[in-house]
Amino acid sequence: MKLGFVGTGAITESVVRGLVKAGNDLEGIAVSPRNADVAARLAALHQLIRVARDNQSVVDSSDIVFLAVRPQVANDIVAGLEFHPGQRVVSFVAGLQLEELAEWTRGIPRLCRAIPVPLVADLHGVTAIFPGDSVVTDLAPLT
Incomplete structure (x- = not known):
């Protein structure tokens, strides 16, 4: 399975670190180049992690x-992306309703919301996911 992260802040860093620690069976992790420092730190963690050219490259891979x-x-970021049938999109965006996200993604991917906490970097804490998927x-650390 290939994962991608649009946005490279503290939550992305925590989740990716947790994914690496958990040893999930992944083919790769693409991170957006938005925050160059965080993206570079993540890419240095594991050979499966790469910094994508742009957000669309994250989605495409x-x-x-x-x-x-x-x-x-x-809205500006997501509405400009082209999603693919069969993809899943997990939103960490605070306050974003799934109905809005479905509009922005033109109803193509399967959607859910998740609320990870920074402790997931160390495989601690609980992540709320709705609807369940x-x-x-x-995916540990999201269990």
Whole structure:
């Protein structure tokens, strides 16, 4: 499975660190170049992690796309992306309703929301996921 992260802030860093620690069976993790420092730190963690050229490259190379952008820029970023049938999109965006996200993604991907906490970097804490999606919940540290 290939994962991608649009947005490279503290939550993305925590989740990716947790994914690496958990040893999930992944083919790759693409991170957006938005925050160059965080992206470089993540790429240095593991050979499966790469910094993508742009957000569309993250989407194009991922089975599951995690949206980790600020609410005030989410519409501009997400509406400009082309998602693919069969993809899953997991939103970490605070306050973003799934109905809005479905509009922005033109109803193409399967959607859910998740609320990870920074402790997931060390495989601690609980992540709320709605609606439940077994593929997403099977990814430690999101269990």
